[in-house]
Structures are given as structure tokens and as C-alpha cells.
Amino acid sequence: MWKMREEWECQNECGWVYNPGMRESLGLTQEDLSLGICTQSQLSRIEKGGSIPSVEITFQLAQRLIIDLDEVFQMAENPKKEEVMSAFNEIRKAVQNRDYSQVEKILKGIRNNPLFLKIREGQFIICHEGIIAYYLYNQKDKSLQLLRRKLSR
Known part of the structure; x- marks a missing residue:
């Protein structure tokens, strides 16, 4: 799950990241979702838990996935x-x-x-x-x- 740390980065915990299924359910490819936000390869690393997205990238991904940021942070509180x-x-x-x-x-x-x-x-x-x-x-x-x-x- 994305969990805020003191350095204002989002940390992947429990393998959730943002769940590629959310992207797929909207019919988006990694390239579609990452366009103008980050590179496709960076998104791939985020999805696999190998990279920690910045708050800015988290915000932009959440917007593109039509997710309220409050929901993202509530998810970190409730598995x-x-x-x-x-x-x-x-x-x-x-x-x-x-x-x-x-x-x-x-x-x-x-x-x-x-x-x-x-x-x-x-x-x-x-x-x-x-x-x-x-x-x-x-x-x-x-x-x-x-x-x-x-x-x-």
C-alpha cells in the first residue's frame, strides 16, 4: 500500500502499490497511464514494488485512475x-x-x-x-x- 513517510515519499507496502488491476479495469496500458507522469519503465517498477513513487507521481497516477487521494491514504490505514x-x-x-x-x-x-x-x-x-x-x-x-x-x- 502507499504509505506516507516523513520524507513525503510514498512507500509500497504489502505489494499493493496501486494494483495494476485498477489500470487494467480502465483499459489502460502502462504506457497510457504513465504518459506525461513518468516513464513506462518507471511505472512497471512501481507496479512490481521495485520503485517508490514520489508524492507528485502518486497524485498524478491517482488522478488518472480516477481515485481520490483520500482513498489512497485510507487504504494504507486499512488493508x-x-x-x-x-x-x-x-x-x-x-x-x-x-x-x-x-x-x-x-x-x-x-x-x-x-x-x-x-x-x-x-x-x-x-x-x-x-x-x-x-x-x-x-x-x-x-x-x-x-x-x-x-x-x-
């Missing part, structure tokens, strides 16, 4: 967070592919899991329930209600 991120990445990929039935299926599988009951994760779920209400069931009012609930948390 089970990778399971949460994996599910969220599957949901993001399904939304990108407009596969809203898949989004609904994933949400049903995680909805009552204690890992997903924290405020941040709950907001993510509520937001995507709103997306499902709108795109799968054409329930615009319910969708807006869910999105307002997300914003009020």
Missing part, C-alpha cells in the same frame, strides 16, 4: 480497503461501459458488507444507486433524491 477499491473499480468500469445492470449486480453484492458502510463508501454507493434508478428504471425523481441524499452527508 481490507483494497477489496473496497476493487469493487469500486468494477463499478466505475461498468458505468464507463454503460452496463448499468452490472453496476446494480455489484451493488447488491456489497450493499450490506461492513467494509462499505463508512460515510465515503456509502456516498459512492448512494451515487451509483441514483445512476441505476435513472438509467435502468427511468426513475428521475428517485435518482435526484438519492443524489441529494449523497450531497447532504
Whole structure:
């Protein structure tokens, strides 16, 4: 996992780095992800745990992977967070592919899991329930209600 040290570098711990599966789930190659951030070979070393990315590179990779930096640092605090991120990445990929039935299926599988009951994760779920209400069931009012609930948390 990325873990902040006093020197403001990010350290790979437990082999997580940022999980190449996150990159792959978005259909990105190493070259795509590293473009303008670092070299492809440096990204490869980061993925394998052989290189420690700087805070700047961590930030840029997180942005390109559509990950909030708070999530990155929360993962360092909670090893089970990778399971949460994996599910969220599957949901993001399904939304990108407009596969809203898949989004609904994933949400049903995680909805009552204690890992997903924290405020941040709950907001993510509520937001995507709103997306499902709108795109799968054409329930615009319910969708807006869910999105307002997300914003009020």
C-alpha cells in the first residue's frame, strides 16, 4: 500500500502499490497511464514494488485512475480497503461501459458488507444507486433524491 513517510515519499507496502488491476479495469496500458507522469519503465517498477513513487507521481497516477487521494491514504490505514477499491473499480468500469445492470449486480453484492458502510463508501454507493434508478428504471425523481441524499452527508 502507499504509505506516507516523513520524507513525503510514498512507500509500497504489502505489494499493493496501486494494483495494476485498477489500470487494467480502465483499459489502460502502462504506457497510457504513465504518459506525461513518468516513464513506462518507471511505472512497471512501481507496479512490481521495485520503485517508490514520489508524492507528485502518486497524485498524478491517482488522478488518472480516477481515485481520490483520500482513498489512497485510507487504504494504507486499512488493508481490507483494497477489496473496497476493487469493487469500486468494477463499478466505475461498468458505468464507463454503460452496463448499468452490472453496476446494480455489484451493488447488491456489497450493499450490506461492513467494509462499505463508512460515510465515503456509502456516498459512492448512494451515487451509483441514483445512476441505476435513472438509467435502468427511468426513475428521475428517485435518482435526484438519492443524489441529494449523497450531497447532504
